[in-house]
Amino acid sequence: xxxxxxxxxxxxxxxxxxxxxxxxxxxxxxxxxxxxxxxxxxxxxxxxxxxxxxxxxxxxxxxxxxxxxxxxxxxxxxxxxxxxxxxxxxxxxxxxxxxxxxxxxxxxxxxxxxxxxxxxxxxxxxxxxxxxxxxxxxxxxxxxxxxxxxxxxxxxxxxxxxxxxxxxxxxxxxxxxxxxxxxxxxxxxxxxxxx
Numbered sequence: 697x698x699x700x701x702x703x704x705x706x707x708x709x710x711x712x713x714x715x716x717x718x719x720x721x722x723x724x725x726x727x728x729x730x731x732x733x734x735x736x737x738x739x740x741x742x743x744x745x746x747x748x749x750x751x752x753x754x755x756x757x758x759x760x761x762x763x764x765x766x767x768x769x770x771x772x773x774x775x776x777x778x779x780x781x782x783x784x785x786x787x788x789x790x791x792x793x794x795x796x797x798x799x800x801x802x803x804x805x806x807x808x809x810x811x812x813x814x815x816x817x818x819x820x821x822x823x824x825x826x827x828x829x830x831x832x833x834x835x836x837x838x839x840x841x842x843x844x845x846x847x848x849x850x851x852x853x854x855x856x857x858x859x860x861x862x863x864x865x866x867x868x869x870x871x872x873x874x875x876x877x878x879x880x881x882x883x884x885x886x887x888x889x890x891x
Contacts (some may be wrong), residue, residue: 706779732857737776739850747829
C-alpha cells in the first residue's frame, strides 16, 4: 500500500490504493463509515454494469432495456462517494465536541445528529438499491446476473458496515429496531439469491 496522506483529503477523488492506505493507517479518518460508503459505491457500479449489458435488441423488444436504464439511473455512484467524505467530515466535527469546552449544547447536539444521520442515510440507500436490483433481476441479461447479485452482496455488506457506524453514534432504541428490520430484509434477500 502507498503511504497515507495525513491531511483531510477529498476521499472520492483519491486513487483506490491511496484510499486504502489512508483507511489502513493509524489516523481517525477515513474510517468505517467511509469504508461502508465506498463498498456501497462498488456494489452500485457492479449492478450498473449488469444493467448496461441488458441493452441488446431482444432486451429492447421485451422492455428489459428500459428497466435496465432505470436501474442505471438509480445506481448513481456520486452520492455514495460523497457519503465517504461526509462521514470523515462529521467525525472531525464530532472530535471537536470532545475537546471544545466552549461549544454550545445546541451545536454539540447538531453535530451528534449529523454523525448519526450519515450512516443511517447510507444504510437506507443501500436497502433501497438492493430492492431495485432485486426487482431488476428477472429482466437482467442472464449471462450477467451474477454481477447484479455481486451488487446486492456489496451493498448488503455496506449496509451492515453502516449499521456498525450507526451503533457507535448511540441511536434511539426505536431507530435501532427500524434499521435492524431493514438488515433482516437484506439478509433474507441474500439468502434467497444464494439458493
